[in-house]
């Protein structure tokens with residue numbers, strides 16, 4: 001029973017992701033190459049999260065844990081710079097997710 005719920009959730013997430021990809025991934029990328037992750041390829045494996053907390057959890061916890069973020073008290077401008085820096089470092093956040101994440105961080109982790 002529990003397993004079914006999880007599967008159903010996954011199915012929903014996958015279908016959401018597919019439709020999101022249809023609009024954002026315009027540049028054709030070579031499928032099958034997984035060695036080098038360019039920004040274009042990264043865009044295709046971005047999480048489907050659409051709320052700040054989920055984006056944060058899925059995109060910002062690969063290299064360090066959330067404490068690094070929770071301990072950082074930043075203004076909106078500073079968060080904007082941090083998000084940009086982290087994306088340059090390899091964080092996967094789509095153009096649609098960026099403002100949502102910024103909002104979330106600016107509201108919850110302010111000075």
Ligand code: HEC
Nearest residue numbers: 059060062063064068069072082083086089090091092093
């Ligand atoms: C590709 C790996 C990677 C990902 C993904 C990543 N970070 Fe980082 N992050 C780092 C590294 C490396 C440092 C330490 C270097 C530094 O302090 O500038 C760091 C440091 C930080 C810091 C503390 C330094 C500062 O600038 O205040 C914050 C806050 C932070 N990351 C937020 C985020 C957020 C928000 C995300 C998601 C958008 C994210 N990180 C995703 C690699 C990553």
